[in-house]
Amino acid sequence: MGNVSSKNFVPRSRKFVRRNQKSFFQHKHDRKYLTSIMSAVKRAQQWATFARTWHLFDATWQNPFDSAQVIIKHLMGLHKPIYHPMNDCGDHVVVMNSRDIALPGDEWRKRVYFHHTTYPGGASWTLAWELHNKNPTLVIKKAVYNGMDGNLQRRHTMQRLHVFPDDKIPEEILKNISNQIRYLRPVPTRLDHISPEEVENYPKIVDYPKQYILR
Amino acid sequence: MVFQSLTLFARSRGPDEFWRKRKIFKLAAHFVGRKRNCYSIAIRYVHRALRYATMSRKLKKADMLNLWNTRLTAACAEHDINLRTFKEALMRNNILIDRKTLVDLAIWEPRSFKSLTQLAIARGKQDGLNDVMYVKTPPGVITRGMLK
Incomplete structure (x- = not known):
């Protein structure tokens, strides 16, 4: 290599110059490499932080519009200190008993869901009770969907919501669940669900007169 | 020229x-x-x-403040205290840590953050803040700011 004439000497690009071993380990990116070795013992903790958790929510007697806010919080990962809008840290939420939701006031009769087929005259308005009769999961699904900001992430976030009209949840979903979201309001006990003897033995203040007509 | x-x-x-x-x-x-x-x-x-x-x-400063607030709300909720009460109790204890540092603690040193929330809850109970009156804490949680 000593007598390379200047005519056929082609300087190699810096990129292809081979670095010796010492300078290789002093490269600035190697700090990241060393750090990853140090944190290797904390791998499991790292996995647990970024793992998707499955939450169960029992919608019996719950207001779907209030519940939606709690469900959205878990779907988007807003309940985690590592939350970031660009960080895909949302969890799965399984909603059961969506048939037994309780709408406030006269919302069953007054709330209207709009749909348009995009053809002329294709508009249709469905009352909440009609929609619920057709599909008992749609009211809560729409409450969650409409409760979120409209962005590209919304439809992907919705994929993590699983709604079931009753308590029959498939085994492969049930086995993932590790947490239950606390209900927003206690479920009242209905009189016709209490056993007759318990009702009979409940302490009374007065007896109805014999000629009093109960309807 | x-x-x-x-x-x-x-x-x-x-x-x-x-x-x-x-x-x-x-x-x-x-x-x-x-x-x-x-x-x-x-x-x-x-x-x-x-x-x-x-x-x-x-805008960047406002965005970061929003993010810290969101994250802190989540971190506080994990320990049964809300952000306002938490900040208030820390101020009363003369623990002057900003939101950025609190978020870093919540992510990277969850146990340190938990002990901060316990201090805040203990102080809140001492001062009768309604939010934390019925939150359970281990006995003997005390800091210099709580001595009167």
Whole structure:
């Protein structure tokens, strides 16, 4: 290599110059490499932080519009200190008993869901009770969907919501669940669900007169 | 240099044209299409980008504050205390940690953050703050700010 004439000497690009071993380990990116070795013992903790958790929510007697806010919080990962809008840290939420939701006031009769087929005259308005009769999961699904900001992430976030009209949840979903979201309001006990003897033995203040007509 | 007229004086301004334009093209290097290659188009978009950069210096601070608030709300909720009460109790304890540091603690040192929430809850109970009156804490949680 000593007598390379200047005519056929082609300087190699810096990129292809081979670095010796010492300078290789002093490269600035190697700090990241060393750090990853140090944190290797904390791998499991790292996995647990970024793992998707499955939450169960029992919608019996719950207001779907209030519940939606709690469900959205878990779907988007807003309940985690590592939350970031660009960080895909949302969890799965399984909603059961969506048939037994309780709408406030006269919302069953007054709330209207709009749909348009995009053809002329294709508009249709469905009352909440009609929609619920057709599909008992749609009211809560729409409450969650409409409760979120409209962005590209919304439809992907919705994929993590699983709604079931009753308590029959498939085994492969049930086995993932590790947490239950606390209900927003206690479920009242209905009189016709209490056993007759318990009702009979409940302490009374007065007896109805014999000629009093109960309807 | 001799300027024979005002027009010629105007034409001879500034440093060499190549270097003057190169400064702009460097700033436009990451643009797409003609706005990175044609000077008269590039200069318009560079001006706009610099304007955005100026505005964003303020927006960035607001964005970060929003993010810290969101994260802290989540971190506090894990320990049964809300953010307002938490900050209030920390101030009363004379624990002066900003939101950024609190978030870093919540993510990287969850146990340190938990002990901070326990201090806050203990102080809140001592001062009768309604939010934390019925939250359970281990006995003997005390800090210098709680002594009266």
